[in-house]
Amino acid sequence: MDLMELFFITLGFAVIVCYGVRLLLFSKMLFPKIWFPLPKYFFTSMGAWAGCISPSPRPTEVVTGASEGIGRAYALALAEQGMNVVIMSRTKAALEDVAKEIVATTGQRVKVIVTDLMEDVFSEIEDQLCGLNIGILVNNVGMLPSVIPSKFLECAELDQTITKVINCNVKSMAKMCKIILPGMENRGKGVIVNISSGIASIPFPLYTLYAASKVFVERFSQGLQAEYRDKGIIIQTVAPFGVSTRMADYQKTNTVTLSPEDFVKSSLQYLRAGDKTHGSVCHIFLGWLLQSIPAKILYAECVLHGLQDYVKKRAQKTSVSVSSASSEQGRNG
Secondary structure, eight states, X not given: OOHHHXXXXXXXXXXXXXXXXXXXXHHHHHOHHHHSOOOTTHHHHHOSXXXXXXXXXXXXXXXXXXXXXXXXXXXXXXXXXTOEEEEEESOHHHHHHHHHHHHHHHOOOEEEEEOOTTSSOHHHHHHHHTTOOEEEEEEOOOEESOSSOOOGGGSTTHHHHHHHHIIIIIIHHHHHHHHHHHHHHHHTOEEEEEEOOGGGGSOOTTSHHHXXXXXXXXXXXXXXXXXXXXXXXXXXXXXXXXXXXXXXXXXXXXSSSBOHHHHHHHXXXXXXXXXXXXXXXXXXXXXXXXXXXXXXXHTOHHHHHHHHHHHHHHHHHHHHHHHHHHHHHHHHO
C-alpha cells in the first residue's frame, strides 16, 4: 500500500467518523427525555420564582410579550411546574388577564410588573424584584423593524428603529441578566433562557438588523455560560423558527409552525442539551438545513423577492381574515 492510498483511506475513515458523530449528536436531539432528563423537582429546586421578562407590542412595533405568545406560554408552563411567576410587560390589562389565568389553573402566585423595557427603568425593576428568590429568568425580548422584510435602508424611521431594536433585543436582555445573575451566583444555581431566533443562524438579508441583534443574544449567552457554568447556573439560548405568534402573523400551526404552548413544552425538555437549542426536532432540522444551503442560492435576488412577496401575501391574508372576523362579530353583536 503506497502513501497516497493510505492517505485517502485515512481521509475516508475520518469523514465517516465525523458524520457518524454528527448523526449521533442529532439522534440525541430526537429523544431529549432520554438524553437530557430533568429531575422531577428540577424547576422548583432552582428557586421559588420564575421571571418572564418581555415588553409587549406598541402600535408601530412588532414585539413579543409576556402577556401573549411565547412569553405567556413560558409563564404558564413554569407555573405548572410549581413555580411562582413574575411577568413583565407594558400592557397592564393583558398582564392581569394572564395572571388570573395562571392563578386559576395552577394556584401559583403571580407578581405583575407593568413597565416598558425600552426605557431606562431597570433600577426600578431591580427594586421591585428585591427579596424574591428568582431561580429562572426567561428573557423573551424581540422586536422586528417591520412585519414585511425589507432592506436596511428601506426601514421606516431608520435612526429610531436602530435605537429601538438595540434597546429591545440587546440592552434589555443584558440588563436583566445583570439584575438576576448575582443572586443565582450566590445560591450556586439558576437557569437563564434568552430567546434568540432561528434566522440568526446565518447572515440573513432583509432581516439584517433583527438577525444581527439576535446574534448578540447568542454570543452573550454562550459567553455567560462559559463564565458561570462552574457556578451551577444554566444559561441557554433558544432560537425558534416558526411559532404562531403576533410576530409571525399568527400563522396556522403545522409540523413546522408550532403553537407557543407546544414550542415551550418542547424547548424546556432541552434545557440540559447545551448552550444553544432550536427548541424542537423540526426546528433543529430547519437550522441544519438553513446552514447547508449555499449562500449564492439563499442570497439570490429572486429568492429574496420571493420571500418578500410571500410574507406580503401572508400578511394581507391575515389582515383580511381579521377584518372578516371583526365584521362577523359586529353583525352577531
